[in-house]
Amino acid sequence: MGVRTLAKGFYVKLAWANIRRSREVYLPYLIACAIIGGIYFLVCGFAMSGELTGVPGGESARALFQMGVIVFTVFAAGFLLSINRFLVKRRKREFGLYGVLGLSKAHVGRILLLENAIVLLGGLACGLVFALVFGKLLFLLLLKLMHALPQNEFRPAPVAYLATAALFLGVYFVSSLYNLAQVHLANPIQLLQSEKRGEKDSKLVIPMALIGAAMLGAAYYFAWTVESSGTAMGIFFLLVLLVILATNLLFTSGSIAVLRALRANKRFYYRPQNFVSVSGMFHRMRQNASGLATICILSTMFLVTLCGTLSLYLGQEKTLAPQYPYDVQVSGYAPYHDRLGADAKLAALAEEHNVVMHADESGLNYHNYVEGEANPDGTVYPGSELYMQPHSLYLDGTLHFDLEGAEEDREAFLDAARQLSMVLKNEAGEDVTYYYRVRDIWSARQESYGMYGGLLFLGAFFAILFLAVTVLMIYFKQITEGYEDKERFDILQQVGMDEKQVRGTINAQVLWVFFLPLATALLHMVFASRILTRMLQSFMLYDWVLVLCCALGVSAAFALIYLIAYRMTARAYFKIVKR
Amino acid sequence: MELLKIQNVKKVYTTKLGLVQCVALKNVSFTVSEGEFVAIMGASGSGKTTLLNILASLDKPTSGDVLLGGRSFASVPDRELSRFRRDNMGFVFQDFNLLDTFTLKDNILLPLVLSQTPVKEMESRLLPIAQMLGIDMLLGKYPYEVSGGEKQRAAVARAVITDPQIILADEPTGALDSKASVHLLQNFRALNERAGKTILMVTHSAMAASYASRVLFIKDGEIFAQLYRGEDENRAFFDRIVANLSVLSDGGADIG
Numbered sequence: 085m086g087v088r089t090l091a092k093g094f095y096v097k098l099a100w101a102n103i104r105r106s107r108e109v110y111l112p113y114l115i116a117c118a119i120i121g122g123i124y125f126l127v128c129g130f131a132m133s134g135e136l137t138g139v140p141g142g143e144s145a146r147a148l149f150q151m152g153v154i155v156f157t158v159f160a161a162g163f164l165l166s167i168n169r170f171l172v173k174r175r176k177r178e179f180g181l182y183g184v185l186g187l188s189k190a191h192v193g194r195i196l197l198l199e200n201a202i203v204l205l206g207g208l209a210c211g212l213v214f215a216l217v218f219g220k221l222l223f224l225l226l227l228k229l230m231h232a233l234p235q236n237e238f239r240p241a242p243v244a245y246l247a248t249a250a251l252f253l254g255v256y257f258v259s260s261l262y263n264l265a266q267v268h269l270a271n272p273i274q275l276l277q278s279e280k281r282g283e284k285d286s287k288l289v290i291p292m293a294l295i296g297a298a299m300l301g302a303a304y305y306f307a308w309t310v311e312s313s314g315t316a317m318g319i320f321f322l323l324v325l326l327v328i329l330a331t332n333l334l335f336t337s338g339s340i341a342v343l344r345a346l347r348a349n350k351r352f353y354y355r356p357q358n359f360v361s362v363s364g365m366f367h368r369m370r371q372n373a374s375g376l377a378t379i380c381i382l383s384t385m386f387l388v389t390l391c392g393t394l395s396l397y398l399g400q401e402k403t404l405a406p407q408y409p410y411d412v413q414v415s416g417y418a419p420y421h422d423r424l425g426a427d428a429k430l431a432a433l434a435e436e437h438n439v440v441m442h443a444d445e446s447g448l449n450y451h452n453y454v455e456g457e458a459n460p461d462g463t464v465y466p467g468s469e470l471y472m473q474p475h476s477l478y479l480d481g482t483l484h485f486d487l488e489g490a491e492e493d494r495e496a497f498l499d500a501a502r503q504l505s506m507v508l509k510n511e512a513g514e515d516v517t518y519y520y521r522v523r524d525i526w527s528a529r530q531e532s533y534g535m536y537g538g539l540l541f542l543g544a545f546f547a548i549l550f551l552a553v554t555v556l557m558i559y560f561k562q563i564t565e566g567y568e569d570k571e572r573f574d575i576l577q578q579v580g581m582d583e584k585q586v587r588g589t590i591n592a593q594v595l596w597v598f599f600l601p602l603a604t605a606l607l608h609m610v611f612a613s614r615i616l617t618r619m620l621q622s623f624m625l626y627d628w629v630l631v632l633c634c635a636l637g638v639s640a641a642f643a644l645i646y647l648i649a650y651r652m653t654a655r656a657y658f659k660i661v662k663r
Numbered sequence: 664m665e666l667l668k669i670q671n672v673k674k675v676y677t678t679k680l681g682l683v684q685c686v687a688l689k690n691v692s693f694t695v696s697e698g699e700f701v702a703i704m705g706a707s708g709s710g711k712t713t714l715l716n717i718l719a720s721l722d723k724p725t726s727g728d729v730l731l732g733g734r735s736f737a738s739v740p741d742r743e744l745s746r747f748r749r750d751n752m753g754f755v756f757q758d759f760n761l762l763d764t765f766t767l768k769d770n771i772l773l774p775l776v777l778s779q780t781p782v783k784e785m786e787s788r789l790l791p792i793a794q795m796l797g798i799d800m801l802l803g804k805y806p807y808e809v810s811g812g813e814k815q816r817a818a819v820a821r822a823v824i825t826d827p828q829i830i831l832a833d834e835p836t837g838a839l840d841s842k843a844s845v846h847l848l849q850n851f852r853a854l855n856e857r858a859g860k861t862i863l864m865v866t867h868s869a870m871a872a873s874y875a876s877r878v879l880f881i882k883d884g885e886i887f888a889q890l891y892r893g894e895d896e897n898r899a900f901f902d903r904i905v906a907n908l909s910v911l912s913d914g915g916a917d918i919g
């Protein structure tokens with residue numbers, strides 16, 4: 085018994101020592117866990133707690149968050165698992181060493197389980213604390229985006245805790261299985277050698293690169309030329325898939341093909357700077373191309389998500405305008421049947437409620453929102469029935485009018501108007517009551533803010549998730565490459581390259597590796613903005629300029645964050661190289 | 664002709680805080696003539712690597728000076744050092760120090776590329792050296808695809824391709840098995856006898872030292888003794904080296 089407890093303490097100690105020793109890797113991992121956990125918890129909280137139901141537009145926002153939870157679960161679990169995979173892969177040598185030193189696989193497995201548990205639990209705890217501290221603030225921010233007033237405080241439902249705990253438990257379970265499999269499947273010799281493997285390029289490099297280029301070309305072409313919003317919606321996810329595949333192919337095979345061509349050109353290759361850079365890039369791309377492709381894809385997802393949700397949010401008035409050329413629309417059988425009577429009835433009701441209804445023809449100056457043909461000169465379709473009424477405008481069975489007066493009065497009037505009805509006899513001679521259908525721009529706007537405010541908020545959460553993972557991947561790359569480059573740096577100096585030259589080549593290489601994904605992501609974004617515009621037309625948003633502005637703004641902000649992340653991680657990199 | 668002259672070199676390592684001092688070299692003086700093959704022997708920690716790093720201008724002596732072909736290291740400005748090193752010296756290290764990102768060919772060409780040699784000349788220089796070292800069939804391979812002995816021969820090729828005045832080797836056989844060691848040492852001898860290269864090799868193996876024409880013994884940071892080969896065959900010279908070691912190093916137990 086005493087021996088067992090001692091042994092247990094020993095494992096915890098070893099696991100803890102491992103984490104501390106590689107804190108430059110584990111600390112960012114922990115932070116990522118915290119961010120993912122915290123955001124997940126908040127999304128669950130907003131989706132599952134009652135606070136949103138009370139506020140106007142809250143129902144649509146809440147429904148959105150409920151859908152968001154599902155998508156979020158997939159992404160969060162996927163990210164956590166792939167980070168774990170990355171970390172375990174680069175530790176294979178260490179596991180091999182343990183084996184050689186006489187620690188059995190079961191022991192190594194136990195240490196790994198403990199490490200994993202410590203980091204995930206730590207991350208989860210930090211995330212929850214962060215979410216509880218900032219949750220109220222973020223809830224207020226959400227309400228502000230929704231243009232709604234807070235009714236009660238945000239208190240996450242217990243089920244949100246449960247869902248978050250379940251997510252982490254699931255991730256712990258799956259990642260532990262993976263880690264144990266990694267330890268158990270390989271023998272120590274293989275593990276020790278695993279870092280040196282796989283430097284050979286496949287023979288298919290050039291065909292693969294060509295396929296990648298063709299796929300990307302096709303995706304770009306369709307994204308640029310798609311005409312109808314229905315088709316755009318239909319093919320969007322297909323194109324996303326195509327772009328992901330193409331990006332992967334181009335990064336893995338395309339880069340190698342280009343580098344080969346450079347190497348084949350002896351006059352170019354055998355120059356000091358090029359010589360070291362090209363060979364270094366070969367090495368980098370063979371090892372990290374898919375990592376770079378992932379960074380690029382994540383960046384693109386960040387850009388598209390934020391650009392789409394931001395466009396919708398900022399374009400709300402533009403979406404509303406064609407739907408509500410005038411403040412209020414009254415339709416239904418009764419106004420259709422008796423337009424003059426309806427106009428008079430409504431005007432009387434308006435007077436009763438201290439509001440004034442009126443309409444002129446200026447409101448007809450809107451673009452037709454029916455898909456396909458715009459109505460550029462602002463006139464009404466030929467064949468439409470258009471009559472000016474004393475207080476309103478009659479267009480194809482609907483009365484349109486503006487409403488002036490205090491807000492309460494307007495609301496009272498609208499409520500009263502919704503009670504208006506008309507009794508008519510049908511063909512069988514029975515009495516049938518027909519109600520007026522009243523729609524007004526104010527509640528539509530409220531509904532719209534609830535919907536798009538919630539969407540923007542959710543989009544921002546996703547964007548933070550993508551960003552956190554992107555920055556983390558960049559950081560991990562810098563660290564691992566730092567250790568490799570340190571060796572190269574030393575050898576190059578021994579062979580007679582001076583320090584400035586070495587620094588120059590390494591700098592150039594780091595810049596390339598770093599900005600290739602960013603540049604590619606921005607290029608993807610240019611084409612995505614086109615198809616995004618088409619898709620937003622299904623939300624009645626017809627404004628490429630707005631989408632383009634959002635794309636530009638979001639891209640600029642992203643490039644800035646990327647640059648900051650680069651500066652910070654580059655510092656970690658140079659610290660390692662110069663050590 | 665006198666090629667390398669080491670004058671009263673002393674090296675003291677100081678810890679960061681300056682509290683503990685470690686005297687790695689006390690007072691070392693000797694000369695190496697052109698065309699010589701000199702081995703430096705000593706126990707682990709006796710200051711061999713320190714000495715070699717100073718000869719390689721990778722490190723500076725605390726006092727004393729080193730002259731190569733009459734030029735004092737102290738007179739070479741810092742920014743010219745790497746060029747000076749590249750033009751005048753070739754290095755072979757215990758752990759090869761080849762770059763995994765280059766093929767053997769490109770590893771060997773590296774110093775020439777750094778001094779911007781035309782492609783044609785590089786290739787014409789490469790082939791005879793690779794043939795002499797027996798690695799001409801392996802030039803397209805990467806370091807992790809060949810054996811330790813082959814890696815070390817590539818490292819030797821890289822050291823000699825610039826046609827340096829002197830080749831410095833720090834325990835070049837340290838990571839090799841005995842067969843590969845013999846092969847490498849025969850390469851060294853060929854370079855020395857047939858190509859007339861001056862070689863200075865640090866080693867703690869008497870077998871390796873027995874290929875040299877002169878052996879210097881270093882102990883606790885000082886040159887302790889030296890042996891000339893004279894007319895001896897390898898075997899006889901080896902026996903003399905071993906005898907010398909056991910006489911001079913407290914029973915010789917800590918050698919090797």
Ligand SMILES: Nc1ncnc2c1ncn2[C@@H]1O[C@H](COP(=O)(O)OP(=O)(O)O)[C@@H](O)[C@H]1O
Pocket residue numbers: 676677685686687705706707708709710711712713714
């Ligand atoms: N960078 C250093 N800082 C402090 N002491 C050092 C350093 N390098 C070597 N030494 C010390 O100098 C002595 C000689 O080392 P070294 O030249 O490496 O010996 P050898 O190569 O003969 O084994 C040793 O006592 C070693 O601890």
Ligand SMILES: [Mg+2]
Pocket residue numbers: 711712
């Ligand atoms: Mg040494």
